[in-house]
Amino acid sequence: xxxxxxxxxxxxxxxxxxxxxxxxxxxxxxxxxxxxxxxxxxxxxxxxxxxxxxxxxxxxxxxxxxxxxxxxxxxxxxxxxxxxxxxxxxxxxxxxxxxxxxxxxxxxxxxxxxxxxxxxxxxxxxxxxxxxxxxxxxxxxxxxxxxxxxxxxxxxxxxxxxxxxxxxxxxxxxxxxxxxxxxxxxxxxxxxxxxxxxxxxxxxxxxxxxxxxxxxxxxxxxxxxxxxxxxxxxxxxxxxxxxxxxxxxxxxxxxxxxxxxxxxxxxxxxxxxxxxxxxxxxxxxxxxxxxxxxxxxxxxxxxxxxxxxxxxxxxxxxxxxxxxxxxxxxxxxxxxxxxxxxxxxxxxxxxxxxxxxxxxxxxxxxxxxxxxxxxxxxxxxxxxxxxxxxxxxxxxxxxxxxxxxxxxxxxxxxxxxxxxxxxxxxxxxxxxxxxxxxxxxxxxxxxxxxxxxxxxxxxxxxxxxxxxxxxxxxxxxxxxxxxxxxxxxxxxxxxxxxxxxxxxxxxxxxxxxxxxxxxxxxxxxxxxxxxxxxxxxxxxxxxxxxxxxxxxxxxxxxxxxxxxxxxxxxxxxxxxxxxxxxxxxxxxxxxxxxxxxxxxxxxxxxxxxxxxxxxxxxxxxxxxxxxxxxxxxxxxxxxxxxxxxxxxxxxxxxxxxxxxxxxxxxxxxxxxxxxxxxxxxxxxxxxxxxxxxxxxxxxxxxxxxxxxxxxxxxxxxxxxxxxxxxxxxxxxxxxxxxxxxxxxxxxxxxx
Numbered sequence: 001x002x003x004x005x006x007x008x009x010x011x012x013x014x015x016x017x018x019x020x021x022x023x024x025x026x027x028x029x030x031x032x033x034x035x036x037x038x039x040x041x042x043x044x045x046x047x048x049x050x051x052x053x054x055x056x057x058x059x060x061x062x063x064x065x066x067x068x069x070x071x072x073x074x075x076x077x078x079x080x081x082x083x084x085x086x087x088x089x090x091x092x093x094x095x096x097x098x099x100x101x102x103x104x105x106x107x108x109x110x111x112x113x114x115x116x117x118x119x120x121x122x123x124x125x126x127x128x129x130x131x132x133x134x135x136x137x138x139x140x141x142x143x144x145x146x147x148x149x150x151x152x153x154x155x156x157x158x159x160x161x162x163x164x165x166x167x168x169x170x171x172x173x174x175x176x177x178x179x180x181x182x183x184x185x186x187x188x189x190x191x192x193x194x195x196x197x198x199x200x201x202x203x204x205x206x207x208x209x210x211x212x213x214x215x216x217x218x219x220x221x222x223x224x225x226x227x228x229x230x231x232x233x234x235x236x237x238x239x240x241x242x243x244x245x246x247x248x249x250x251x252x253x254x255x256x257x258x259x260x261x262x263x264x265x266x267x268x269x270x271x272x273x274x275x276x277x278x279x280x281x282x283x284x285x286x287x288x289x290x291x292x293x294x295x296x297x298x299x300x301x302x303x304x305x306x307x308x309x310x311x312x313x314x315x316x317x318x319x320x321x322x323x324x325x326x327x328x329x330x331x332x333x334x335x336x337x338x339x340x341x342x343x344x345x346x347x348x349x350x351x352x353x354x355x356x357x358x359x360x361x362x363x364x365x366x367x368x369x370x371x372x373x374x375x376x377x378x379x380x381x382x383x384x385x386x387x388x389x390x391x392x393x394x395x396x397x398x399x400x401x402x403x404x405x406x407x408x409x410x411x412x413x414x415x416x417x418x419x420x421x422x423x424x425x426x427x428x429x430x431x432x433x434x435x436x437x438x439x440x441x442x443x444x445x446x447x448x449x450x451x452x453x454x455x456x457x458x459x460x461x462x463x464x465x466x467x468x469x470x471x472x473x474x475x476x477x478x479x480x481x482x483x484x485x486x487x488x489x490x491x492x493x494x495x496x497x498x499x500x501x502x503x504x505x506x507x508x509x510x511x512x513x514x515x516x517x518x519x520x521x522x523x524x525x526x527x528x529x530x531x532x533x534x535x536x537x538x539x540x541x542x543x544x545x546x547x548x549x550x551x552x553x554x555x556x557x558x559x560x561x562x563x564x565x566x567x568x569x570x571x572x573x574x575x576x577x578x579x580x581x582x583x584x585x586x587x588x589x590x591x592x593x594x595x596x597x598x599x600x601x602x603x604x605x606x607x608x609x610x611x612x613x614x615x616x617x618x619x620x621x622x623x624x625x626x627x628x629x630x631x632x633x634x635x636x637x638x639x640x641x642x643x644x645x646x647x648x649x650x651x652x653x654x655x656x657x658x659x660x661x662x663x664x665x666x667x668x669x670x671x672x673x674x675x676x677x678x679x680x681x682x683x684x685x686x687x688x689x690x691x692x693x694x695x696x697x698x699x700x701x702x703x704x705x706x707x708x709x710x711x712x713x714x715x716x717x718x719x720x721x722x723x724x725x726x727x728x729x730x731x732x733x734x735x736x737x738x739x740x741x742x743x744x745x746x747x748x749x750x751x
Contacts, residue, residue: 005121006360007305011298014359021356025247028254035253038206038262040173041578041642042066042198043624044334051581053572053683059169062536063531067450068177068197070163070184071440077105077154077161078136080129085189085457086132087126089163093185099173101526104163109523110142111493118497123149140336146493152483152540155444166374166526167199170495177203190412194437196448198575204428204434204596208270208709217271220704221246224279224697231693237286240360241697244352245278256337265427266642267341269716272705274345276698277319277654278588281353283697284616284661287690289361301358307686309354311664315657316350319343321600322653331585332642345460346653386688395737396746400737408624411631418630421639422582423544425492443604446482447542451475451574453556457567459532460511463506465491471570471600472537474559476681478552486525486538490518541576546583586645593649598623601656605663614667617738618659620650621730628726629719638719643712647719654720655727662731666739677742680736688732695728 006420024718038044042065045052048546059065070089074082087106094102107355110123123142130136140158169175177199184193224578228238242744249271256267288304323346329667394401428435455472459466475481488504494514496502505511505579518524528535541552556572564570598619606615619655638644670679702724703719707724 003306003309004127004302005729007302007309010305010355010358011301014356014362016361016545017355018363021247022353025250028251028258031254032250035257035477035562035624036262037174037206037209037264039202039209039265040198041332041334041582044332045238046265046331046333047273048580050572054452054454054571055578056169056579058454058536058573059069061534063451065450066167066173066193066198068165068167068180068199069158069437069441069448070165070180071160071196071437072163072189072191073160073194073440075159076193077158078130080131081123082161082191083129085187086161086163087124087129089184090186092183092471093163093180095163096183097167098176098179100166100168100171101522102163102165103523103582104494108149108153109490109521110146111490111497112142118494118517120494120521140693149483152445152485152747154170157444160440160444164197167188169438173199174203174206177200182751193469194248194433194440196434196441198436198649205265205710207267209263212268212708212713213271216607216704216707219707220272220275220701223700223704224275226311227697227700228693229281231689231696232286232290236361237290240286240357241279241282241440242275244282244349244357244359245275247352248278248345248349249358251348255344256341257720261337261341264337265710266332266338266646269643269646269713270342271340271440272717273342273650273654274572275348277346278349278352278658279490279697279701279706280654280694283318283694284308284312284687284690285353285357286361287693288686289358291686296659301361305358305581306355311351311661311687312350314664315660316346318601318656318660319653320346322593322597322649322656325597326646330593331582331588333729335642335646338423338646342650347663350733381686383679386681389688389732390677390684392679393733393740394677397737397740400733401741404624404734404737407538408627411628414631414634415627417634417637419637419639420546420583420586421544421577421641422546426639426641427543427712429578429711432709441540442542445540447480447540449541449575449579451518451537451541451572452575453480453537453539454568454571454573455535455537456533456571458537459487459528460508461514461567462504462506462508462511464535467563467570468535468537469504470563471559472539475537475539475556478555480552481539481543482547484537485527486537487535488537489519490527492524494518539692540586541574546579549580553577554581559639582642586642590640590645594626594652597649597652601652605656606700609639611667614663617735618656618663620660621734622655622727623733624730624737625655625723625727626651629723632722633719638715641712643710643716644719647716647723651720651723651727655723655730658691658695658731659688659735660730661691662735663739670743678739680740684732684736691728691731695724699724 042055055065061212072086074087076082082740083106089101090104090106093099094414106126107126108123109120111118114381118546124130124139130139143154165180181195225238228241231237235533252270252274256263281748285304285308288308289300292304320343323339326335330336330339358656425435425438438448455464456469465488468486470487472484472489475484491504491511491514492502494517495505526538541549543549553576560570562662602615602619605618606612627652629648633640633644662683665683666679669682670676673679699721702720705713708714
């Protein structure tokens with residue numbers, strides 16, 4: 001079907017199109033009310049990932065792998081009132097549905113020997129709290145003497161204590177974590193409370209995401225609306241780009257909900273991105289219709305559609321490729337989901353620009369001042385920007401190319417300094433309570449990242465338990481592991497009370513007798529499974545540095561290879577190992593997605609414009625823009641993380657549009673007229689204004705993210721704005737300079 005025929009049918013069936021769009025929008029709006037938020041990185045791990053499988057197994061067999069922590073900070077923990085408050089907090093959290101276990105100073109297990117034999121009870125008697133200096137001295141000594149609890153339940157400076165809780169594997173993280181926060185706040189304790197651990201982080205990030213969506217998206221819409229009004233000086237020029245973008249957002253998020261997906265800390269960016277993309281396509285359509293102000297509104301719309309339909313569709317395809325490329329090489333499912341639904345939203349935005357916007361233009365009343373305002377703005381734009389730019393490009397094309405080459409070389413020097421980070425703490429600003437909680441945990445309690453060493457064998461076997469003790473000692477020799485907990489250490493503590501030696505007995509019968517003393521204690525569910533064939537060591541990793549995690553991983557791998565056997569199989573997992581894989585995936589995802597996107601963009605643009613070289617030329621400005629982007633990241637110290645890893649492909653997807661509009665118009669004009677200067681000038685005249693309007697509005701929309709509470713999103717907004725400016729400048733300076741240089745050479749050869 002010819003483009004002219006499609007354009008005529010769009011105008012003819014405008015009311016059907018408008019009605020269908022509005023009905024679908026109502027339907028998807030209802031679906032959004034069911035959309036949930038899931039900021040859990042663990043739930044985004046692929047099902048076949050070794051660590052994902054292990055963590056899931058630990059969660060199922062040992063009462064959950066998601067641990068939350070409440071830090072209680074005061075001037076001195078060893079006060080009766082403070083311990084009473086710890087007890088209140090512990091008991092209150094323990095009653096929350098979905099909590100499988102809670103441990104703190106008030107209920108921690110204590111093993112001691114005496115004249116009457118071995119006594120296993122609590123370190124602090126909840127009915128007789130310590131009150132005298134002598135009692136507190138004894139409590140200090142008991143804590144210091146127990147290797148499992150020293151420095152892990154009360155800080156060495158005695159100013160902080162922990163309440164550690166574990167969520168049931170089937171519990172809703174957000175509901176339970178919010179209940180913990182509400183319950184703790186309702187106690188109105190005088191001590192300062194901090195919250196850390198994956199359940200608290202997940203909930204806090206989810207709440208920040210809701211805040212960003214409800215606050216920043218409206219601000220971005222208002223800002224873009226102001227820019228559009230100043231650019232078009234008409235209500236249609238403001239309403240239609242924003243309306244088509246909002247419809248694309250509603251349809252994309254509604255589809256996400258309908259298909260059973262949740263919003264993540266990555267897909268939180270989708271509304272802002274679609275706001276930029278959706279308005280961009282419509283801006284080109286509206287701008288072209290305005291440039292064709294002549295008799296017959298419907299004829300103007302059809303003529304404008306004939307001219308912009310291929311560039312807009314081509315731009316949408318290449319943009320979608322940039323997003324779909326995330327499917328290849330992405331480790332986290334949340335990044336894959338982001339790519340799928342942003343690509344879907346891009347196609348919806350394209351459909352709105354081609355079908356819905358022209359239909360609306362055909363039914364809306366026309367302005368009585370058709371030419372005066374708009375023509376005046378075009379004359380001004382041409383006089384002060386386009387004409388000088390054309391003169392510059394034709395007068396100094398090699399100088400323009402030289403400046404770009406210099407920019408690229410400087411940027412390449414900065415690429416080598418790019419840092420990678422997968423530490424979720426970087427999501428929070430300095431001084432944020434969550435970041436402060438992380439600092440306290442690292443400095444006083446050995447970190448927050450859980451490490452689990454899994455053992456498969458007879459948990460009452462002396463050999464297995466001794467291997468567990470050996471593993472603990474080996475782990476604790478690492479500078480990033482402070483202490484560890486396991487059933488082997490509990491047995492060793494009982495043996496210490498009986499024999500004076502902190503070690504696992506050689507006699508299995510004696511171990512079984514000791515086991516009888518521990519049987520029924522809730523702490524056992526955290527260390528061994530029901531049939532006593534599996535057990536775990538639980539520890540925490542201190543350093544956020546990825547190199548330290550890699551060193552520790554190799555350190556433990558060597559030990560496990562040497563000590564794991566059929567009688568005692570050993571495996572290790574935890575967040576440090578997930579972080580290592582995620583870090584490597586950042587490189588794979590970045591290189592893979594960009595390479596795939598650029599190759600496909602060159603091929604598709606080349607096929608649609610019937611020239612491989614046209615596809616290559618169109619991609620050069622965006623390749624230059626991406627190089628500048630990475631250079632800025634390296635030179636300014638902005639880390640490559642799970643949020644900023646998206647920037648290059650997003651920038652490629654959005655930025656390639658500018659080059660496509662310029663080169664498609666240039667080819668058509670140069671082919672019909674044969675005049676190089678006229679083709680360049682008219683291409684800039686037709687698309688230049690739309691590009692400038694779009695880049696200003698897009699950059700302004702993304703810069704709103706600077707006000708986000710999440711640091712990577714702030715950088716995401718800044719980097720996208722930089723990419724849009726550089727890619728637009730590339731489209732209107734680098735690309736024309738290349739075309740001028742190439743076609744001048746070919747013309748001179750012919751003559």
